[in-house]
Amino acid sequence: MRPDAARFLNDRLDWNLLRTYLVIMQERSLSRAAARLYVTQPAVSQALKRLEEALGHTLIQRRGPHFEPTQAGIDVYRIASDIYGNISRLETELDEKTEDITGSLRLLSVSRIDSAAYDEFLAGFHRAYPRIELQIEVMRASDIISSLLQKTATAGLSLCRSPVDKLERHCFLRQRYAIFCGRHHRLFGQTQLTMDDLLAENFVSFTSDQIGDSLSPLTVFRDQRGFTGRIVASSPSLDEVRRLIFAGYGIGCLPEHIVRDDLAHERLWRLPPEEGLVDVDVYLLWHRERRMNVAEQTFLDSMLRWMQQHSLSERLGDGRGTGSARA
Known part of the structure; x- marks a missing residue:
């Protein structure tokens, strides 16, 4: 880009568009970006279009509900991340120490x-x-x-x-995960179960429950114990995983301390092993x-x-x- 063109871009680029683009890339979804920014999805789509027009490059290739960033989109995301990080530090630079903080x-x-x-x-x-x-x-x-x-x-x-x-x-925090089923599951209320009774059961999973991700110890446990059931439902949200387990989609892992009330009110039922599975920090x-x-x-x-x-x-x-x- 020529120096005069770069100066022209600096003058006409709305930095709020870069902020919106950062959120789009982080959420990997226009609808989730809109929810996070408290605006409508059309407003997010329009902001993306305006940024692409200002830069003269397509940043995202859309394929139905999914999209992939172009190489230009990846470059802009990296640069925008640096810019936004510097802007967020303005408060630090201008901060004045006072007795009443x-x-x-x-x-x-x-x-x-x-x-x-x-x-x-x-x-x-x-x-x-x-x-x-x-x-x-x-x-x-x-x-x-x-x-x-x-x-x-x-x-x-x-x-x-x-x-x-x-x-x-x-x-x-150190959270101990154990296996549970919900009130609508066929194993609910059974007291003489062993691990062998669970091996063929379908699972509700966290989307981060995979090798290399945050909750992969749960995957390792299932593989080591020889579970053969399918993952039939998943979510990144603990509350939604808990809801799906209650609804009987399959058995699943949850932090013990989170579900105390569910056990007391017989919404969920604890399954083997008695000692739980793994600590997740x-x-x-x-x-x-x-x-x-x-x-x-x-x-x-x-x-x-x-x-x-x-x-x-x-x-x-x-x-x-x-x-x-x-x-």
Whole structure:
């Protein structure tokens, strides 16, 4: 591109279009991007069209409900990620330290962080720092890690099986997964079951339950035990996997502490093995090279202190006595 053409592009390019394009690529869906941005799907489609016209390149090849980025689309995504990361750090550069701490932070989280102790920590943090604004966004684990690597968020609570270069990783919760069936399944209520009784049963699965992804230990367990049933339903959402198991689509794995009420109300039934399957950790993550504003650093310091003072089992408890943000 000629220098004069580049200057012309700088003058006429709407940076909000790049932000929309980032979300489209992260969600891999125009409809999900629209939901995340709180706009209509036609508005997202129009923004994509305007960006392609401004750049003079097709960025996405659409094939029905699916799409693939072109090489130009991949290049624009990489550049836009860098730009958005720099813009998000403006607040850090302009932040002024005051005795009465103000500011905002952006926390990314996987769905269904079920911890009363964590709820109490947030309550205590807000009491201690009422002028700090907290924004929490729910995302898939892979998108959280991608966003943190782009330095576009303060921190994340996410599955992360292996260390990621440049990201700090501290275990936040340890969730024990076990196998369950729902009230509408033929095994519901049976008390003399063994593992052999489960091997041919169809499964409800997380979409991240595959080799190399966040929940792949569940796949390894099924393969090692010789399960032959098909995966008949799946979702990235814990609540939707739980719903599908209840509805009888198949047996499936869920965190034990999440389904206590379901067991008590006989919506779900626990299956062998009695000891459960595997521990899956949720981590507190942040980019170690991201310069934090005072509010962000205060939050991270408070959360790390809270984690040091309370064991993993206490963090899955009822939260009583765990709410101090400054202790």
